[in-house]
């Protein structure tokens with residue numbers, strides 16, 4: 409699988425004695441790419457040179473807030489010129505540091521704004537450093553996102569793309585992290601997540617979808633436990649990935665895949681894997697029978713990229729039951745086989761039944777994740793047919809009010825809301841173990857959802873948005 413170290417200062421003088429060895433050690437440790445941000449013009453040039461020498465090293469160019477006051481005449485133009493190099497994947501690191509105040513604050517702010525604009529002109533992401541200046545950093549970023557970036561292409565008005573980027577070494581709280589995600593930004597967490605006294609970083613690491621998180625060492629600084637206090641290097645990334653994995657209950661491979669996808673979207677580094685009929689996550693195997701669905705939920709990316717935690721589910725052809733069975737292998741290796749995918753599995757009822765029967769015959773456990781519309785889709789009560797084939801069913805409740813349900817799923821609310829309730833009731837009767845899941849969003853009435861589940865004899869599960 410491998411990991412991407414999205415932030416390492418390999419050009420730093422701490423590596424002058426053994427830079428090549430450090431890069432080799434990183435490769436041996438499974439680091440497939442390293443992004444080296446620049447801190448001033450000279451360092452940015454070194455970063456580009458290093459990226460030129462190593463295929464898996466990439467550069468960002470820019471002025472760090474510490475160095476903002478050092479930028480002489482024409483140096484930002486030189487940064488912009490440098491950013492045209494094919495191994496340059498971003499503008500950074502830029503931002504505000506009011507902890508050390510090595511450059512006057514007004515100069516830091518001006519340089520930050522100018523480099524944000526530069527990144528936008530060049531259609532490159534930014535790598536943001538923000539220390540004890542989160543409020544101002546956020547308001548500058550929010551302002552940049554709101555600005556529609558109009559420019560003129562001859563007589564025609566045109567638009568620059570919205571700014572995007574990553575907050576590196578993110579030190580804000582969970583609320584700020586989600587605000588950033590809403591702005592289309594990502595964040596990266598260094599070895600701080602392994603420190604015992606890092607409750608805030610741990611809370612962020614636990615609650616942000618893995619595909620919006622990047623891994624970083626911030627070498628040579630911030631070595632993770634148990635190497636804390638030593639010179640840090642990219643080969644230590646697996647320690648950070650393991651800590652995030654523990655917080656999210658994900659395997660190191662899951663963390664690698666999710667964070668690599670975040671790096672791919674941001675920097676264009678690496679590639680998305682081939683579309684999958686089956687995939688493993690935590691200790692279960694998931695079956696992607698179809699990406700078709702009778703609904704069209706406003707929050708669903710089925711018609712978009714259809715990627716979950718870095719796994720590509722955009723299948724071009726639906727799998728035959730035999731293909732799925734061959735991929736599952738021995739079902740006893742997994743806690744359960746889950747029919748899920750990026751579509752509604754009951755659309756392929758026959759295939760689902762055939763696979764489920766095989767899994768049960770071979771000692772495995774099965775679960776169906778569904779929108780609960782299977783009886784409408786198949787024009788009959790399908791639950792008696794599924795008795796004995798499924799060990800559990802999870803039905804998405806989505807909303808507690810039929811009108812809201814219809815608006816969220818873009819279908820006839822009352823009709824499908826009632827169909828979903830009937831399906832759940834029948835599932836309790838024929839399958840037994842039924843979970844009604846609701847997304848933990850502010851505008852969903854959790855108490856009412858809990859009551860609906862209780863009335864139907866189903867268990868209730870409130871899950872995070874991702």
Ligand code: SF4
Pocket residue numbers: 701702703704705707708709710750751752779817
């Ligand atoms: S029911 Fe599920 S698969 Fe269908 S559109 Fe909604 S979220 Fe997507």
Ligand SMILES: [Zn+2]
Pocket residue numbers: 415417445501626
């Ligand atoms: Zn840095």
